[in-house]
Amino acid sequence: MTTNTEPKFLALRPLLPTADELYPYLKKIDENRYYANFGPLVEEVHDRCAQWLNLEERKHVMTASSGMAILELLIQAYDIPLGTTAIMPSWTYIATPHAALNKGLVPYFVDVDPVSWALTPEIAEKAMRDAPGDVSLIMPVAPFGLPLPVQEWEDFSRRHNVRVIIDGAAMCLDDVVPSETVPTMVSFHATKMLNAAEGGLLIIKDQDITLRVKKMSHFGTNKKGIFWNATNAKMSEYHAAVLLASMDAWPKSKSDFIRVAKGYHAGFTGASNIKLRPGYGEDRFNSVCMIEHKGMDLEKLLDLGVETRHWWRHACHNEPLFSTIARGDLPVTDHLAEFTVGLPVHKDFTADDVAEICEKVLLCEA
Numbered sequence: 001m002t003t004n005t006e007p008k009f010l011a012l013r014p015l016l017p018t019a020d021e022l023y024p025y026l027k028k029i030d031e032n033r034y035y036a037n038f039g040p041l042v043e044e045v046h047d048r049c050a051q052w053l054n055l056e057e058r059k060h061v062m063t064a065s066s067g068m069a070i071l072e073l074l075i076q077a078y079d080i081p082l083g084t085t086a087i088m089p090s091w092t093y094i095a096t097p098h099a100a101l102n103k104g105l106v107p108y109f110v111d112v113d114p115v116s117w118a119l120t121p122e123i124a125e126k127a128m129r130d131a132p133g134d135v136s137l138i139m140p141v142a143p144f145g146l147p148l149p150v151q152e153w154e155d156f157s158r159r160h161n162v163r164v165i166i167d168g169a170a171m172c173l174d175d176v177v178p179s180e181t182v183p184t185m186v187s188f189h190a191t192k193m194l195n196a197a198e199g200g201l202l203i204i205k206d207q208d209i210t211l212r213v214k215k216m217s218h219f220g221t222n223k224k225g226i227f228w229n230a231t232n233a234k235m236s237e238y239h240a241a242v243l244l245a246s247m248d249a250w251p252k253s254k255s256d257f258i259r260v261a262k263g264y265h266a267g268f269t270g271a272s273n274i275k276l277r278p279g280y281g282e283d284r285f286n287s288v289c290m291i292e293h294k295g296m297d298l299e300k301l302l303d304l305g306v307e308t309r310h311w312w313r314h315a316c317h318n319e320p321l322f323s324t325i326a327r328g329d330l331p332v333t334d335h336l337a338e339f340t341v342g343l344p345v346h347k348d349f350t351a352d353d354v355a356e357i358c359e360k361v362l363l364c365e366a
């Protein structure tokens with residue numbers, strides 16, 4: 001029986017910088033009297049992200065108000081022709097097809113690799129032949145932060161003369177490989193590992209593109225006149241303040257995520273019906289913990305106080321809005337939509353909390 005009381009372990013309880021941690025940055029905003037439009041704090045974010053990514057050129061990163069905004073801005077910045085096809089996995093968050101549709105593209109949903117859960121160049125190779133329209137864009141998604149083979153995607157892009165945009169929303173900046181031709185988007189949403197509350201980052205070693213994205217996120221402003229359709233999708237100074245404080249706290253956040261990941265790894269060692277993401281709890285961690293199972297009573301698990309989350313719902317092709325979108329065969333996606341779920345991750349979990357969740361999960365296996 002499900003009770004009305006809040007479960008002991010919510011699927012997620014984000015913990016962003018506290019008021020005390022934000023204070024020095026808020027003071028800076030007071031002093032600067034700069035609140036929006038690429039002020040000093042946003043520029044500091046650019047500097048620190050470029051440094052983090054070992055980029056010599058700070059103009060190789062660009063912030064925006066959200067990760068999804070970056071995807072839309074990129075599609076526009078690359079001038080991807082309206083009405084052409086964007087190949088993407090159905091196994092992604094709804095933001096990926098929303099971004100393509102909002103920018104006048106036609107998504108084509110394809111399956112993913114059963115181990116990485118990612119769209120691979122091999123799958124895309126076949127999809128290039130099967131897709132109903134002219135393919136202009138591939139949008140591989142880094143599943144729950146697992147890095148993608150950037151060089152293979154660069155080769156693919158060159159070979160097929162198509163754009164590739166990596167949706168790396170859940171990636172850790174440590175894992176991002178900056179490329180000259182294949183941009184990566186990372187999200188700073190409250191559910192992610194680094195947080196602005198809302199915000200996103202573009203990484204591409206091509207300043208023409210970062211500049212275009214910058215201008216398109218700022219009404220297309222240009223001294224010589226307005227030449228492009230544009231939007232307002234800039235990161236504010238307040239969001240930059242949260243992000244800078246979140247970066248300051250990264251060593252602690254990282255060790256918290258590692259402790260939780262190691263706890264799950266230990267708790268499921270020997271559990272043959274539960275699979276963690278590749279490397280999770282060994283050399284990998286994330287703000288979510290996805291498991292693949294063989295059938296689980298999630299209602300019972302909730303009754304035991306453990307809330308779960310289908311972070312990518314039940315795959316995009318099963319959403320009413322996207323149900324008419326053309327697709328290839330999706331057996332792996334259908335399997336993942338049914339047999340994966342996100343377990344709770346809180347930065348302030350103790351090892352005992354995670355052990356308790358693991359015990360309860362194991363009680364609820366089919």
Ligand SMILES: Cc1ncc(COP(=O)(O)O)c(C=O)c1O
Pocket residue numbers: 066067068069092093095096141167169170187188189199200
């Ligand atoms: C795969 C994927 N793409 C895009 C997004 C959108 O990012 P944002 O929330 O920053 O707009 C998300 C958000 O969770 C995501 O998981």
